[in-house]
Amino acid sequence: MEPKIKLLLVEDDQSLGFLMTEFLASKGFEITLCKDGLSGLKTFSAQVFQFAILDVMLPGMDGFTLARKIREKQSDIPIIFVTARSMKEDKIKGFNLGVDDYITKPFDEDELFCRIQAILNRVDNTKSIGEEEKINIGKYIYDSHNQSLTIYDFCKRLTSRENAVIYLLIQNAGQIVRREVILKNIWGTNDYFSGRSLDVYISKLRKYLQEDPSIIIENIPKVGFLLQVKAGG
Numbered sequence: 001m002e003p004k005i006k007l008l009l010v011e012d013d014q015s016l017g018f019l020m021t022e023f024l025a026s027k028g029f030e031i032t033l034c035k036d037g038l039s040g041l042k043t044f045s046a047q048v049f050q051f052a053i054l055d056v057m058l059p060g061m062d063g064f065t066l067a068r069k070i071r072e073k074q075s076d077i078p079i080i081f082v083t084a085r086s087m088k089e090d091k092i093k094g095f096n097l098g099v100d101d102y103i104t105k106p107f108d109e110d111e112l113f114c115r116i117q118a119i120l121n122r123v124d125n126t127k128s129i130g131e132e133e134k135i136n137i138g139k140y141i142y143d144s145h146n147q148s149l150t151i152y153d154f155c156k157r158l159t160s161r162e163n164a165v166i167y168l169l170i171q172n173a174g175q176i177v178r179r180e181v182i183l184k185n186i187w188g189t190n191d192y193f194s195g196r197s198l199d200v201y202i203s204k205l206r207k208y209l210q211e212d213p214s215i216i217i218e219n220i221p222k223v224g225f226l227l228q229v230k231a232g233g
Helices: 014-026 037-046 063-073 088-096 109-127 160-171 179-187 192-208
Strands: 006-010 030-034 051-055 079-083 101-104 134-137 140-143 148-151 154-157 176-178 215-220 224-229
Touching: 006 014, 006 037, 014 030, 014 109, 030 037, 037 063, 051 063, 051 109, 063 079, 063 088, 079 109, 088 101, 088 192, 101 109, 109 160, 140 160, 160 179, 160 192, 160 224, 176 179, 179 192, 179 224, 192 215
Parallel strands: 006 030, 006 051, 051 079, 079 101
Antiparallel strands: 134 140, 140 148, 148 154, 176 224, 215 224
């Protein structure tokens, strides 16, 4: 038998937390339920988890703060926000934090499970990316296997989604990669919120690569992105 995926669930609604725990446990996950943000962070710090589902409106520490602190400790853990609020600003804030998905209450349990599975499949695909592990890009060394960008003595560890995006751009260097191709392959959907999330990830990658000005990720408006290394860089 394969080991169960350990999932941290932070939900202050006792009834919903119990129902989600029972449902996800029936799907083969090992669930740890916390009822507030502070206990969620304490539990996350003391154990090893492969997935997190966080309510946004939590006592003690809200879900946004909790997600940020979790990512500081484990940058590549998949996170889904669950919330009663459907405000566009909240969704954008969540995606800006790098969360993987956002589902609004009330929701269908099977839909939640499908979203979890889609994210896990993308993570698995990222882990098995390419036969070529290390690639020179300008002054950087990109290591797809270890999810890292190295320049001189500095190594930047990438999240799974950052790794998937830059891998796709590098494999198609010098060619436009269409937005819908990136979104469908990595986000699994092509909508407004995933599009905004992609733009955030592109901005992060540009920042990671800024030590070598010869590397450019060009935005082709309404079309896609083009990664190129200028000659002499």
